[in-house]
Amino acid sequence: MEDTQTHPEIQTIQKIIDSDAAAFEELYDRYSQILYTLVKKIVEDKTIAEEILVDVFLIVWKKGKRFDQSTNNLYTWLVRLAYNKAVDRKKRELSPESLPEYTGEYEDRFIIPILAKTIEAKDLESAMAVRPKFEDAMNKLTETQKYVINLAYYEGKTQSDIANQLNIPLPTVKSKIQVAMSNLKHNFGSGK
């Protein structure tokens, strides 16, 4: 893990915690595109995607201190935060009664991600740098595996939802997801 004092993105989030508006603007300029693209892919609506993007950056502004700087991985934290927010919004749009009331406590527990303390450091630049490698890893998966991953990730479906949609047993779905992810991880790792 890199030294938190020298990592630019960690310095940026620390400045935001210290109410540095310029750092906040810098973070927005750097991450708004990838986060907006991800969110829009999930909710499939421009206006809602923009609202979610506003919410995500407001969370960063207000609760940036909940990011564990020792992980040195602001990229994964932000992507996960935007993902959680988008999926939550999508589920609330589809079936509002299926989720508990959105409160600060709910947000802290289910929206703001918890990264593994031992996670490898990553920022936007390093993530974009390995994009071709990741694309190769994805392309090595079978169509079924890619389809299941897409259903789970971009459509925000749970394993039970996927089982119902594909009309296959839940254990089969669990197994397929497990194998698909394991293969993706292996492909991506072996591509280094």
Add this chain to the structure above:
Amino acid sequence: MDEIRTKELLPAKALGCLDTEENENFLKLMEEDSEFPWQEFGQYQNLVAQMPTLLEFEMPDPEVKNKIVNEIQAQVEEVQVEEEVETGTEQDLTETAQDLNDAVEVIEDEDLIIEEEEIIPQEIEQEQDFEIDEGKTVVPSGISIKEPEKPDFDLNELQKVKSKLTKEQKEKVQKKEVKKEVRDKPTKNYVSKFLKEEKAGRVGSNKLLTIAASVIVIILVILLVMYLGLSSEIDDNKQEIQKLKQRIGIALIHEKSSPVESKIV
């Protein structure tokens, strides 16, 4: 949940497709299980975070940036107004507290029973409403927000405002305690103020009664003296009248007897 079962859940959790119950269990494991496979979970987290890099990036509307600034400004101002109201109310009430404390002590010695709850809330509510109105007119914007047609904006002003907000939030618990104390004090003081007025009224009426009684006593004394003086004078006059009557009686007797005497003579 054993280690194998936990590891089975890792990819699904990283992908975000665990069912609600399994997700709850997983979160508990993260918090409580000392053997939790953090390293493998971290690998899956980073792997899934690569997914959006494959998408074709789109720019959000420039207005989104302004919306964020507006939201932050609104929230900061809201908190500022709340804090100003709290601070203003606390200051005003604290100022009156000292002045009225003595009155409370004095009046508490007396056996006056006041229904505090009927009086206090109205007083305090009026005070707070007034401060809120005052606060709204006074609050400085503090942040310059650009018009919608100007997508670029300057967030520099937010730094100062949020800095203040953060400090205030840190002191929020303490302030609430202080506020409670201050609220209690003025409550007592408003009662004391009421009691003071009551007492002042009573003292005034007591003084009037005393003066009236004194005047009455003085008048009675004067009347008594006059009565005594007059009665003695009346007695003297009565005695004189008696003497005069006696003299007149004697004179009449002399007059009646004198013709006879003259005849005899």
